[in-house]
Amino acid sequence: MPKTLAFLYHEVIDDYSESGFQNKDNLAYMHKTEVFRNHLEIYSNHLKINELKKVDQILFTFDDGGISNLKSAQILEEFGLKGMYFITTKRIGTKGFLAKEDILNLHNSGHIIGSHSHTHPMIFRSLNYEKMVEEWKTSKQILEEIIDEEILYASVPGGDSDLKTYQSASEAGISFVFDSEPILESRFSEDSEIFGRFSVKSQTSDQEFRDMLELSNLSRLQRNRRIKSMIKKIIFPIHQYIQNKKND
């Protein structure tokens, strides 16, 4: 089974107030440009020494569609790399988010454009199935009009997903779905392939990032994720209410 190490980033920007969703929780997902550049240095050195021995591919993915995507794309390009950008389509052209031309430019520069749903419901799996399909379809269609190519990639907003999430994406014609489970091997659901991702947070140290590349902290990350989802399940009704109030 091929292994994919997909990193999940959000904003890469020096002034956090300029890009993406502005709520307190999102601070955990913001990186200064210097920190991101450091990660790419570490990545490049890692590849020089280790090549791709433990995994088959390493991906840099970015959620939300904040204006800072232009910055992270530019830094990736300095390293000869491309990113995958998942766009919240309802936000296109609004303050702090990419405009249509920006998305087209990213696409023309060789980055992959995907959907991050239309409205970014914080707990996607709390939607009913029809609503899920509608979120994917609307977003896919808007992006297809912008880049004039089929949109095959999507990432799940909020990171919480279930079988319905994957099935609805598949029904909407999404072939590759990225969630936030720290898993290297892809899974399959209907006609879609599901990829896990490893969230790089603002508190992730250079050493932790190196450990992620080496896969040396894999079991710890997976255990933490399991504990987190267990807690979420217990407090689900409250959690759902609070989360869905965000980004309104």
Ligand SMILES: [Zn+2]
């Ligand atoms: Zn998001």
